[in-house]
Structure formats: structure tokens, C-alpha cells
Amino acid sequence: MRKFAFADETGCTPDNVQLKPGKYLTDSGSKEDLMVKTIHSAGGSPELAALVSAEEPTKHHLKLFSIEQWAVDPNVKNGKVYLVVKEVEAPMVRMEQRIMFAIATISNMVKDKAFKRWANSWMHSKDRSADSALEIANAAQEELDGIENLVTMGISTGGTHEEMKKQKETLSRITALANAAVLATDAGRSDDDVCQLLSVATDNIQKIFKGENLIKLAEKICAN
16 A cells, blocks of 8 residues: 655644654554555645645645555454655646646536536636636535525434535535635635645545546646
8 A cells, every 4th residue: 555645844744744764663553554644635646645735845845755554464453564654756736737636526526517517618728717616616605504504493404414414525625626716817826825725625535536546537637
């Protein structure tokens, strides 16, 4: 198993995990399991880690670390695992690629036709205007507020608690993504602000899209 995670100049990740190049032996499932602890700004490939980073790596002098882990004896439950941590070269990603990745992943979670139309227009460079993105952001925020109001009044939304939680999370992702697309049209904007919004949109996206497909998508986007 391998993961890539960004850290600051001292080796500290956004999850407050300290990374230092070296080889380590630890207990399987221990509290020091770096695979579990490094969640944010981490991914299964350098490209994926760069696309979900909440900060611009070059601007903030971030380092990219490779974390590789394997069991000493796969047949022994709760046995020992090897950890190898290395500093590796970080890929360069453009803001356009960050937004494209967020749109591509969230599009697979959403059935709303208005969002699908906007996402398709943005991806194909047909409409990347602030007005169109703001319309999507406002619609998602309005729906999210409506759900919150119903919950406050004790009125059922018609779904299970888990379904409602998933719906709210998806709407929050859409709101953050669309607001990032709005902000990206402003020449005077801060790239950090856009990255922060996009990191909300793609937070822990690896947990939702497991396997190689997400890595392949990240590599494909970064290749263009």
C-alpha cells in the first residue's frame, strides 16, 4: 500500500502528522499508522495529492512524501508492518486542473440536471462565467438551508438519517466547488482561497471513490 502526502518545511502535514524520511517497524493498526492518520492533502498518486491539496505547494514550499506500508507476515492478525517514508518530487498542477478534477468527481455523485449542464459546459470551456457558477452555488446553498430548516423544525425530509447526511455533504461540496469557480474568474483573487474551497469540495474524496479509477482520473487531468 502506498500513499503520497504533502507536508510543510518541518514535515508536518495538515493532519498534524510528522513525516520524516526513514524506515520504520510498527504494530499493525497502531495509533501511529500513517496510512490512517494522513487523510487531507494525501492521495494514492502524486497527482491526486496535488489536486486535493488545500494549499499551493510551490507557494508554501510544501514537500511531498511517499509513504509505503506492507505487512511483515500477511497471515498474522495484528502483526508488524514496515513503513518506508521518502521525500519525492511534487508535480505542478494548474488551477484549471484542480477545478476540473473537482467537477469530474462530484459529477459522478450528482443527478441534478442543472448541475450536470453547468459541469459539462465548464469542462468543455463553453461557459466558465462567474454568473453561471454563482447560480449553481446559490441553488445548492438554498437547498442545503432548506434541509437545515426542516431539521430544526423537527420535520422529516423523507429519507433516513444516513441519506440526509449524504445529501447535505454533497450539497456542501457543490456549494464549495461552484464558489471556487466563481472566485477563479477574479484576476485579483487569492489562489489560496480557491484551493481552500476546492479542498472542501474534494475532502476525503478517496474514501468515496476507491480503487485505481480516481488515480487514473487525476493522472489524465494532469496530463492535459
